[in-house]
Each structure stands twice: as C-alpha cells, then as structure tokens.
Amino acid sequence: MTTLVPRVSVCVPSYNHSRFLGQTLESILKQTYSDLEIIIVDDGSTDDSLEIARRYVSNHPSKIRLLTHPNHQNLGISATVNAAFAAVRGEYWMGIPSDDLLHSDKLARQVEFLDRHQEIGWVYSYANFIDNEGQPIEGLFGADITKESDPVETLIQGNQVPGMTALMRHSVSAMVGLHHPSLLYSDWHYWVRMAAASRVAFIAEPLVYYRLHETNTSIGVSAEINIARFIEVTETIRNDVNEGRIVIKDRTRALLELQMAYYSKCLDNETAALVELSSAFQIYPGLLSDRTYLKKWIRGRCDLSRGLFKKPTEPSELVRWLISALPASTSPSLLQSLEAEYLAQVAIESAHGDPRKTRLFAFKSVLTDPNQLTNKLLQRTVLKGLAGKKTMARLRQLKRKH
Numbered sequence: 001m002t003t004l005v006p007r008v009s010v011c012v013p014s015y016n017h018s019r020f021l022g023q024t025l026e027s028i029l030k031q032t033y034s035d036l037e038i039i040i041v042d043d044g045s046t047d048d049s050l051e052i053a054r055r056y057v058s059n060h061p062s063k064i065r066l067l068t069h070p071n072h073q074n075l076g077i078s079a080t081v082n083a084a085f086a087a088v089r090g091e092y093w094m095g096i097p098s099d100d101l102l103h104s105d106k107l108a109r110q111v112e113f114l115d116r117h118q119e120i121g122w123v124y125s126y127a128n129f130i131d132n133e134g135q136p137i138e139g140l141f142g143a144d145i146t147k148e149s150d151p152v153e154t155l156i157q158g159n160q161v162p163g164m165t166a167l168m169r170h171s172v173s174a175m176v177g178l179h180h181p182s183l184l185y186s187d188w189h190y191w192v193r194m195a196a197a198s199r200v201a202f203i204a205e206p207l208v209y210y211r212l213h214e215t216n217t218s219i220g221v222s223a224e225i226n227i228a229r230f231i232e233v234t235e236t237i238r239n240d241v242n243e244g245r246i247v248i249k250d251r252t253r254a255l256l257e258l259q260m261a262y263y264s265k266c267l268d269n270e271t272a273a274l275v276e277l278s279s280a281f282q283i284y285p286g287l288l289s290d291r292t293y294l295k296k297w298i299r300g301r302c303d304l305s306r307g308l309f310k311k312p313t314e315p316s317e318l319v320r321w322l323i324s325a326l327p328a329s330t331s332p333s334l335l336q337s338l339e340a341e342y343l344a345q346v347a348i349e350s351a352h353g354d355p356r357k358t359r360l361f362a363f364k365s366v367l368t369d370p371n372q373l374t375n376k377l378l379q380r381t382v383l384k385g386l387a388g389k390k391t392m393a394r395l396r397q398l399k400r401k402h
Contacts, residue, residue, distance in 0.1 A: 007091050008036040008107055008167075011084035013077060014098040018048040020211065023134070025056050027101040027209075029063070033108035038064040040098075041084045044074030049098065078179040078186040085178065088170055096164040101130070101209040109203060110167040121172035121198025127162040127210040134209070141210050144202040151195045153252050156237065156259060157300060159188035165208045166191075172198045177245075180236055189233050196246045223308045224267070231263050254284035255297070262301050265321065268310040277325050288330055291337040298322055298338070302345055303377075316345035340369030344378045351381045358382065 010028050014021055028038055038060075040053045050068070057064045067083055069075050081095055092111060096102065110123050117123075129137035143160040145151040154160065176193045179186040194200065221229075238256050240246040257280035264273035281287055287294055302315035319342040323335065347361035362382050365372045372378060 005089050006035050006037040008033065008111060009088040009090035009093040009170075010036055010038050010107075011081065011088065011093065011095040012038060012040045012098055013043060013080040013084060013095065014040055014045060014049050014053060015043040015074070015077075015080070016045050016047045016049060017098040018045070018052055020099040021049050021052050022056070023101060024096060024098050025053075025064070027104075028096070029060065030104055031102065031107045032105050033111055036063075036107065037090065039067065039084050039087050040064065041067045041080045041087075042069075042072075043076070043080040044069060044072050076181075078181045078183065081186075082178040082181070085173065091170055092167050093170050093173065094164070094167045096208070099211045099213070100127075100164050101134070101211070103207045103209070106165075106207040107167070109207060113201065113203065114167065114169065117201060119199055120201045122166055122168040122194055123201040123203060124161055124166040125203040125208070126206040127165050127208040128206040130209045130211050132211070132213050134211075137212060140206060144204060145195070146200060146202045150252065151200060152192060152248060153255055155188070155192045155195055156234070156252065156255055157297075158304075159185070159191060161187075161191045162208065162210060163187045163191070164210065168194070169198075183229075183232055183236060185229050185233050189236055192237055193240070193246060196248060224310065227263050227266050227308060231260070234259050234263070250284045251286065251293075254280040254287055257283060258287075258297060262318075265318065266305075266308045266310065274325055277322075278327075281327055288327065288334060291331075291334045294334065295337055295341055298341060299375075314345070314349050316342055316349055319345055337369050337371070340365045340372050343368060344372050344375055348377060348381045351384065 012021075012024060012028075017024075025038065025040075028036070040056075042050045042053060050072075053066050057066045065087065067087060069079070069083065084095065085093070092114060094107075106125075110125075113123050114120060125142065127141040129139055129141060131137055142162040142165065145154045145160055148154040172194065176190070176197050180189050183189055234256060237246065238253075238260075241248055241253060241256070257276045261273045261276035261280065264270075264276060298319055302318060305313065305315045305318055319338060323338050323342065326335070326338075343361050343365035347358045347365060350357040350361065358381060362378060365375075365378065
C-alpha cells in the first residue's frame with residue numbers, strides 16, 4: 001500500500017502550553033488547505049501538554065505525528081525545532097509555537113504563492129497580536145524586508161520576520177541547515193541564513209495570531225541580557241561568514257563589525273567598540289564615502305538606543321561618539337552630514353522639555369545639511385512643537401536657497 005506524502009508539513013514545538021496547545025492544533029486542522037501533516041515535538045513538558053498532544057494524535061492518526069526527546073528531556077527550542085524538521089516530509093514546511101494561531105487561509109495563500117513563484121525560496125507575512133484570552137491587541141508584528149536593497153543587511157540589524165508566518169521550501173531549508181543549538185535567538189540567525197541562500201517574498205497581510213503573554217522568550221528581559229543575546233547572534237553570523245557557510249559582500253561584512261561596535265558601546269566597552277569600528281572601515285573603506293548608508297545605519301541605532309545602554313546615554317551622544325571615532329581620512333562632506341545628524345538628534349531629544357531648543361537645533365541641522373528635511377522623525381518632532389507649521393515652512397525655504 002502506497003502512503004501519500006502531504007505537500008505541507010506544519011511543525012509544532014510544544015512546551016508547557018497546555019492552555020493553548022489545543023487551540024493551536026485546531027487552527028491548523030481548520031485550514032482551508034488540507035494537504036498537510038502536523039508534527040508535534042514535545043520538549044519535556046511538565047504540564048498536560050503531552051497528554052493533550054496524544055489525544056489529538058488518537059483523534060487524527062493520519063494527520064498528526066507526535067515526537068518526544070529521549071527520556072522526555074527538555075532540550076530547548078532549537079533542538080526541538082531541529083527534531084521536527086528531521087521528520088518533515090512535505091515539499092513546503094513551517095513551524096508554529098504551541099501558543100500561536102493560524103488564520104484559516106494562511107497555508108492556502110502561501111502555497112498558491114510559492115507554486116506560482118518558483119524563484120522564491122520562502123514567503124512570510126505580518127502577524128496580529130493577541131493576549132492570553134485570544135483578544136486582539138493593536139498593532140502588527142513584522143516588517144517587509146523585501147523592500148530593502150539588501151534583505152540580509154536589514155536582518156543583520158534586527159529580526160523583523162515573525163517566524164510562525166513563514167512557509168519555506170523544504171529543499172531550501174535542507175540546504176541552509178538546522179537551527180544553531182546554543183542560540184536562544186536561533187530564529188534570527190536562521191532567517192539571516194535563509195535570506196542569504198534564497199529569495200524571500202512578503203504578503204502584506206496578517207496570516208497568524210501571535211500571542212503575547214508572560215512566558216514569551218523576549219518579554220521582561222533586561223536590556224543587558226538582550227544585548228548579550230544580540231552579540232551571540234552577530235558573532236555566530238560572523239563565524240559563519242569567516243568559515244564560508246554564509247556568503248555575503250564586503251559591505252555586509254563591515255556591517256557586522258558596525259553592529260558589534262554598537263553593542264560594545266551599549267555595554268560601555270569603549271576599547272572593543274573602537275576596535276570593531278576600525279575593523280568595519282578596513283573591511284569596506286567605501287563606508288567612508290557612502291554617507292547615505294552610514295547615516296541610515298546610525299539613525300537606526302539612535303531609534304533603538306534608549307534603554308539599551310549600560311549607563312544613561314542619549315542618541316545624540318552616540319552620533320557624537322561615531323564622529324569622534326572616524327578615521328582622519330574621513331571626507332569633510334561625511335563629517336558635515338553626521339554633524340547635521342547630531343544636531344537633529346539634539347532637536348528630537350529636546351522636544352518634550354524645550355520646544356525653543358528643538359526649533360533652534362532643527363534649523364541648525366538643516367542649515368548644515370539640507371537633506372535633513374527628509375528626516376521624517378525630525379519633521380514630526382518639529383510639527384508637534386509650538387509654531388510647527390511655520391517652522392517647517394521656514395526650513396523648506398532654507399532648503400530652496402541651498
């Protein structure tokens with residue numbers, strides 16, 4: 001007798017989510033696309049999760065398989081995802097934690113997309129937020145990295161892929177390999193590798209419900225612990241590049257060093273930060289002539305900075321530090337552009353306490369570099385201040401004169 005192999009494998013790493021697991025499995029079973037299998041891997045749960053999973057297997061023996069680690073061990077999310085992937089039979093596969101839910105047409109939409117676009121290795125989407133009770137929380141999780149000129153560089157600066165929304169070709173994942181067993185944020189590392197190995201696409205609609213609750217991995221974690229985890233991921237990517245497991249261009253290699261310099265600065269390790277910054281410029285000297293790229297990077301770090309530094313640091317201090325650490329060969333135009341960025345950050349930081357200072361430094365920023373008029377955060381900050389519209393009109397006049 002020939003056993004038909006399902007086209008889609010849905011992997012469910014399960015750990016102590018007995019109150020949610022049944023809902024997760026029901027959301028998979030109720031998909032409008034039915035040519036699928038469900039692979040549950042229990043990670044040594046100590047609640048009723050394993051019993052619930054066994055009950056579902058009993059009720060759906062042709063649809064659901066259940067795996068456990070040897071001796072019912074708790075080995076962590078990476079080992080559990082890897083065990084699930086080893087059991088995948090489908091042409092396409094995805095993973096969903098045992099507390100999240102799928103929209104009913106999630107698989108149908110994505111299978112149809114990948115069938116039509118053979119050049120795409122994987123596709124993902126937004127996710128809705130829900131609470132413990134399944135009630136909606138405002139906002140969307142995720143961002144479209146495909147709009148960026150280099151999705152790998154975008155991902156290196158922060159994980160913007162809601163993993164449970166992705167559907168991947170089994171052949172691409174097999175080429176990329178398994179999740180790194182020692183990384184808590186192994187999904188971030190995995191998406192960088194996937195983006196480096198194949199083209200990715202984005203469906204600009206939410207297709208998954210992402211549940212926020214007290215046991216989410218990244219909720220309630222101190223900034224210092226989070227920075228340590230960011231460093232682990234970035235160092236692992238850097239090692240993969242050095243050993244040939246990830247192939248990227250020199251500018252992207254330099255970006256890894258910029259990120260490490262930023263993290264070292266957050267931890268107040270000035271010596272390491274300066275070494276890593278110097279390494280970035282040595283790997284790709286073109287950073288010093290591409291002021292748009294460097295300015296975009298530092299602006300992104302400023303947006304994330306508050307609360308990440310070991311000691312209180314304003315974003316403007318980060319810009320001033322970068323300016324002071326640039327090589328002596330740095331072009332005057334780049335120095336001027338970054339000086340304008342510094343002035344813009346001072347304006348933004350002054351918004352809540354000193355509107356006059358905000359307007360003054362906004363003027364100085366635009367006078368130093370008229371391109372600051374495209375700084376959307378600066379625009380919003382000025383418009384919120386007193387006489388905002390008049391100020392913006394005056395700034396535009398200054399730009400026309402230049």
